[in-house]
Amino acid sequence: MPLSREDREKFLAEPHIGALAVDAGEGRGPLAVPIWYQYEPGGDLWVLTGRDSRKAALIGRAGRFSLLAERVDPSIRYVSVEGPVTATAATTEAELREMSARYMPEGKVDAYVEASDLPALVTFRMRPERWNAADLGSL
Numbered sequence: 620m621p622l623s624r625e626d627r628e629k630f631l632a633e634p635h636i637g638a639l640a641v642d643a644g645e646g647r648g649p650l651a652v653p654i655w656y657q658y659e660p661g662g663d664l665w666v667l668t669g670r671d672s673r674k675a676a677l678i679g680r681a682g683r684f685s686l687l688a689e690r691v692d693p694s695i696r697y698v699s700v701e702g703p704v705t706a707t708a709a710t711t712e713a714e715l716r717e718m719s720a721r722y723m724p725e726g727k728v729d730a731y732v733e734a735s736d737l738p739a740l741v742t743f744r745m746r747p748e749r750w751n752a753a754d755l756g757s758l
Contacts, residue, residue: 620754622698627752628660631698634721635688639666641674642681649685650677655722656686663744664700667710667718670741678704678743686745694756700747710740 622630637656640649652674658664664686668674678684682704689697715735719728 622696622752622754624750625660626754627698627750628658630696630752631658631664631688631700632660633688635690637666638687638689639674639684640687641677641684643677644680650674654686655718656688657718657721663705663746664702665714665742665744667714667740667742670709670739675741675743679707684743684745694754696752696754696756698750698752700745700750702746702748704743705746706742706744708742710737710742712737714742715740 637654638651639654639656640651643650650673654666654668656664656666666686668678683702684704685699685701687697687699689695712732715732715737716728719731723731
């Protein structure tokens with residue numbers, strides 16, 4: 620069953636591992652990789668990645684990407700969003716801490732941030748334009 624706007628935004632705001640996909644060009648299928656992401660209902664979705672990574676280069680070239688978040692328990696539910704990159708900037712320590720706290724166990728964030736190469740990271744912000752979402756638990 621389709622999800623309401625409120626339900627899909629609430630689901631996307633939960634800390635799922637996302638699957639990011641971006642056009643790889645050159646006659647290849649899209650690059651699809653797991654990624655941490657952050658989203659607040661009504662806002663832009665954002666991800667962090669290595670500034671010199673293939674993923675960053677492809678996102679920069681394409682100017683847009685897709686992200687899928689899913690779960691299988693207690694029911695199969697997914698939300699997929701696609702849209703343009705609205706901002707690209709060097710990752711701040713505050714962004715790295717926020718993202719780390721979303722996914723890392725409590726008490727591990729400081730060590731993770733300290734071990735990260737902050738100057739090597741870039742933040743991409745994307746405005747969700749197209750949504751695809753369903754909960755198959757009600758079937």
